[in-house]
Amino acid sequence: MGRNPVTWLGSPTFPDAARDALGDTQLRGNLRKATTTIRGKRESAVAELGDWEELRRAGESVKDDVLANLDTYLERLEAAVTDRGGVVHWARDAEEANRIVLDLVQAEDTDEVVKVKSMATAEIGLNEALADGGVNAIETDLAEVIVQLGDDRPSHILVPAIHRNRAEIKEIFAQMPEPPTSDDPHALAEAARKYLRRKFLSAKVAISGANFGVADTGSIVVVESEGNGRMCLTLPETLITVMGVEKVLPRWQDLEVFLQLLPRSSTAERMNPYTSTWSGVTPGDGPQKFHLVLLDNGRTSTLADEVGRQALRCIRCSACLNVCPVYERTGGQAYGSVYPGPIGAILAPQLAGDLHDEQAASLPYASSLCGACYEVCPVRINIPEVLTHLRAEVVEAKGKRTPEAMAMSAAAWVFGDRRRYEAAQKAGSLTRFLARDGTLSSLPWPGSKWTDTRDAPVVPKESFRAWWRRNRG
Amino acid sequence: MSGPRVALFPTCLTDTVYPETAKAVVRLLERLGCDVDFPLDQTCCGQMHFNTGYAEHARPMARAYADVFDSYDHVVAPSGSCAGMVRENHPNLCAASPAATRTYELSEFLVDVLGVVDVGAHFPHRVTYHPTCHSLRMLGVGDKPLRLLRAVSGLELVALPQAEQCCGFGGTFALKNAETSTAMLADKMRCVQDTGAQVVTAGDNSCLMQIGGGLSRMRAGVRTVHLAEILASTQEEPWVATP
Incomplete structure (x- = not known):
């Protein structure tokens, strides 16, 4: 089994990548403008609905039911898709999924495919795998075109x-x-438009992801804004859809909940411009061959984590990115993964499954735990809760010998007893002698991480408890 | 007859670094008729450990907190994030304790438990208020601090632009991601300065340490003052700047 490409090979840790991004004033300007606009729009779109909180709870409970009964719904989906003339494939990881897709494309005797914007295929590095197999994958979402032709990496889930x-x-x-x-x-x-039209009309094979897959009817749903996805989903003879296993929904009527939650949270629209749904193959209408690749790639191991599994409720709306004060300043590429922002900070390390990796281990710390993400999440993923949970797993993976772990143990020992704590207070108040004119502007490392940009408070001679003892004791 | 028996949990940061805030809480609560105690066996709620990934170290601290505070009617903390840590996370770290559910952030205690909005304070300065993230989103204090501030005589309250954006403190985040933290702080300071306020206040000394540390470094001439100190200040006993 190869390395999981959900995090980009050779990416620096978050603090290092963020340092570079913060120095790029053009980037910060672009991001501030874009996120501030979309934030305001989302707020108004959501405020229009009196039952938004109930909708969020409904979304959460449908997804939790899916996660609790994933095996049942997936088998039901497989049966329904097969019944309607589709072929279902199961892929354990990125390598397996890429191999299945490449074989299917090569069987159609073509060396070019058109693609609908898809996070799942980006996650597994499908375009690169196809290129290695001699197949040119053409992105057709406008923003993905910009990323692809710029030989760049995406920086946002919805607006790459x-x-x-x-x-x-x-x-x-x-x-x-x-x-x-x-x-x-x-x-x-x-x-x-001119560039893409030619591609749509000549392609024999299209590849898409899926926003939802309905178990009861075998229907796949893709929502988008431009109509370019619709072109891919209807014009070519063969359609291959790569869908993360957690995207299954039990019933058709569940879409009612998610088709309200998703557009308002992502593009701040009441309804997205294009909603395409298809069930297997319809003779004489649209693609005559349909393949559904069901992708695991770290999802079932994420499911095994009782706290972390809520990340699998994610519907990829990116509302959490748009409100995140960290994302707004660093941009998405600093996260070193196809999933940036708060959801990326909890999803990427879990899918990658290796917290010994320095880059993945730095992601759960890329947050001030301000909680703005949780507040807007349409499926109520408690991102701060998962962040602290993953931090504990990082600490466990790193062991007890790191300077930080030893400092934390020492601090816990001090806080474990009042006398030790009071002695530490007295020692701490000695730093007041480092102050000049009532200002403490330079501390030795690691305090320098604070005083490089901020003055430190001068610890007074008398603590509150000493005052209390003197006056009230 | 005496009022409710209240234990003060100033938090380790305020106890050690900002004693004037804790004294202000005592003065304020006693003025409002509370019987205030400060149990000396308290130390820290374990928030830094818990939030940094050291939940196992936080567990005994949560247990000790319950032992110290379980016998009181109410526990009051001049900190949204420490009160949030106690109320939201302590029950998951050790068995649910009366202390955890009876812990309040100061503005919650004043408005919800004592039922007062006008605490008889006087503070003749131009003030802007930064709602700290955990008081806002974890505890849901809403506009309680603002209602308290609006009732202070002499105080001119000016709205802070983009008030609900994090100041960038985030505990160990301020050190582990110092550059990002500083970028967030820079935007917060610009918003504070745009108000023309003389004082920026909040319900958390940790966030004020970040904002104040930045303002002091740039010699901005804007002071940080904890909400408790504003509410404790009166005509007779006005707030005095600590050196």
Whole structure:
């Protein structure tokens, strides 16, 4: 079994990557503008519904039922898809899924496929695997086109090119056969349209992800904004869908809940512009061959963790990214994974499954635990709870010999007894002699991590408890 | 007849670094008729350990907290994050204790338990209020601190832009991700300065340590003062800046 590509090979740890991103003022400007706008819009879209909290609870409980009975629903989905003329494949990991898809594409005797925007295929590194097999995968979502042609990595789940502005996009599009005439959004979209139309009309095979898969009916659902997904899902002869196993829903009517939660949380729309659903194959209409690849890739091991499993409720709306004060400043690439932001900080390390890896282990710490993510999550994933839970797992993986673990043990020993604590208070108050003019502006490491940018408080000679004892004791 | 028997849990940070805040809570609660005690056996709620991934170290601290505070009617902490740690996480670390459910952040205790909004305070300064994340999202204190501040005579309250954005403290986050923490702080300070306030207040000394540390470094001339100190200040006994 190969390395799980959910985190990018060779990525620096979060603090190191963040340091570089913070220095990029263009990036910070782009991100601040984009996240502030979408934040405000989401708030108004959600405020329109009087039963938003009930909807969130409904979404949470449907997903929890799915996770508790995953085996049952998946087998039901497989039977329904097969009944309707589709073929179902099971993939244990990225390598297996990529192999299945490559074989299916090669069986159609083609070396180019069109793709619907999909997180699952990005997670398994499908485009790279197809390229190794001599197949060119063409992204068709406008933002994915920008990322792909820019030989770049995505920085947001929903808006993967959020870090780019239009001048940068014009430069990237210059390599198209008919490049844009200006950086006006209409000109950029027109250039992309001309480039993509040709691809849609010539492709024999399309590859998609799935937002939902309905067990009872075998229906797959993809929601999108541009209609480019609809082109891929209807024009080519063969359609291959890669779906994470947790995306299954029990009943058709469950969509009522999620088709309200998802667009309002992600694009702040009441309804997304394009909702495509299909059940197996319909003779004479749309793709005549349909393959569904059900992907595990770390999901069942995530499911085994009682606290961490709630991350599998995620419907990839990215509301948590848009409200996150850390994401807003560092951008998505700093997380070193296809899943950035707060959800990425809990999902990527769990899917990767190796907390001994320095990069993955740094992700649960990429948060001030402010809780803004939990507040907006449409399926009520308690992200701060999972973050602290994963931090405990990181600490366990690193062992007791790290300087931090030893400092924490010492602190716990001090707090374990009042006399030791009072002695430490007295010792701490000696730092007041380091102060100049009532200001403590330089401490030795690790205190320097504080005083590099902030003054430290001057610890007074008398603690509160000493005062209390003197006056009230 | 004496009022409710209240134990003060100033938190280890305030006990050690910001004793004036704890004295202010005592003064304020006694003025409102409470019988205040400070059990000397208390130390720390274990939040730093728990939030950094050392839950096993936090467990005995949670147990000790229950032992110290279980016999009181109420426990009051001038900190949203420590009160949140106790109420939300202590029951998962050790058996549910009366102390955990009876622990209140100061503004909650004043408004919900004592039922007062006007505490008779006087504070003639231009003030802006930063709602700290854990008081806002973990405890849900809502506008209670603002209602208390609006009732303070002489106080001019100015709204803080993007108030609900984190100041970047986040406990050990401020050290582990110091650069990101500082970038968040820079935006918070800009918002504070845009208000033209002389004082920025909050219900948590940890967040005020971050904001104040930044303001002091840039010689911004804006002071951080804990909510308790504003509410304790009166015409007769006005708040005095500590050196």
